[in-house]
Amino acid sequence: MGEKLHVDLSGAPQTMLATLYAKALDADLPKPILGDRFARDIVDRIDYDWSKTSITTTNSPSVTTRTAHFDLWARQCLAVHPEAVVLHLGCGLDARAFRLDPGPGVEWYDVDYPDVAELRRALYPARDHYHVVPASVTDPDWLAAIPTDRPALMIAEGLTMYLEPSDGIALLRRIVDRFPSGELQFDAFSRLGIRAQWMNAVVRRAGATLRWGVDKPDDIVDAVPGVRLLAWVSPFDSPSFDGVAWYYRAVSNAMRAVPSLRYMAQYHRYAF
Numbered sequence: 721m722g723e724k725l726h727v728d729l730s731g732a733p734q735t736m737l738a739t740l741y742a743k744a745l746d747a748d749l750p751k752p753i754l755g756d757r758f759a760r761d762i763v764d765r766i767d768y769d770w771s772k773t774s775i776t777t778t779n780s781p782s783v784t785t786r787t788a789h790f791d792l793w794a795r796q797c798l799a800v801h802p803e804a805v806v807l808h809l810g811c812g813l814d815a816r817a818f819r820l821d822p823g824p825g826v827e828w829y830d831v832d833y834p835d836v837a838e839l840r841r842a843l844y845p846a847r848d849h850y851h852v853v854p855a856s857v858t859d860p861d862w863l864a865a866i867p868t869d870r871p872a873l874m875i876a877e878g879l880t881m882y883l884e885p886s887d888g889i890a891l892l893r894r895i896v897d898r899f900p901s902g903e904l905q906f907d908a909f910s911r912l913g914i915r916a917q918w919m920n921a922v923v924r925r926a927g928a929t930l931r932w933g934v935d936k937p938d939d940i941v942d943a944v945p946g947v948r949l950l951a952w953v954s955p956f957d958s959p960s961f962d963g964v965a966w967y968y969r970a971v972s973n974a975m976r977a978v979p980s981l982r983y984m985a986q987y988h989r990y991a992f
């Protein structure tokens with residue numbers, strides 16, 4: 721193996737090292753939840769003290785079940801719209817375009833801050849119909865360069881909570897306004913989840929700040945004209961949870977019994 725790539729990030733961009741590492745640990749398990757060999761390979765090529773992420777095999781399902789869930793929803797959407805434009809926002813070093821390997825009709829855009837985009841370009845091969853966009857998702861300019869002649873699938877996993885609420889709503893409105901139709905798929909933390917961010921070791925260690933809390937689908941439907949709710953799911957109720965180990969399930973079941981904890985994190989899916 722060649723020389724490893726040194727990585728020095730802080731704040732929100734650093735958190736994607738934790739999600740990447742969770743996927744790499746999962747890939748080594750005898751019964752992985754996600755089984756992402758790309759994450760495994762990329763972790764091996766980065767020079768980083770991974771213990772700083774606070775991710776272990778025990779807590780990795782908090783990431784991998786989420787990623788598996790959004791893979792499922794994305795696959796469902798692309799099966800119906802094989803000619804979609806995919807806006808994969810706050811992509812970090814996630815390999816979704818490679819895991820899903822969509823057909824040639826799909827034009828895929830991975831969007832993240834320039835530092836992260838540069839890392840992606842160094843670590844992933846090029847592929848047809850695939851683009852890396854170095855930008856803040858809240859900057860309206862990058863979206864102006866994306867073709868709008870077909871349905872859009874916006875996937876934002878682990879992103880919304882880092883945005884200012886007004887920026888997040890403006891982003892969703894911009895996408896809905898620009899494209900003829902499509903889906904918005906994203907996870908969110910409740911306002912309680914935002915208040916409890918000091919308990920989130922990944923966020924704390926990265927020195928990141930969580931800002932946007934969403935309590936229920938009406939928070940989105942009322943603020944973004946033209947969207948229709950397709951699904952609103954607690955992570956504990958996701959089919960991706962079926963594969964977690966018994967000890968993880970035991971703790972999760974206790975949290976699931978308390979509504980405010982059951983929906984502290986949520987998966988949202990809308991059509992427009």
Ligand SMILES: C[S@@+](CC[C@H](N)C(=O)[O-])C[C@H]1O[C@@H](n2cnc3c(N)ncnc32)[C@H](O)[C@@H]1O
Binds near residue numbers: 813
């Ligand atoms: C928790 S990581 C999730 C990464 C990836 N989606 C995953 O699930 O592995 C959050 C990502 O959002 C990105 N991010 C946060 N705010 C952003 C913004 N305003 N514009 C672009 N990317 C942003 C960070 O750089 C980071 O890569």
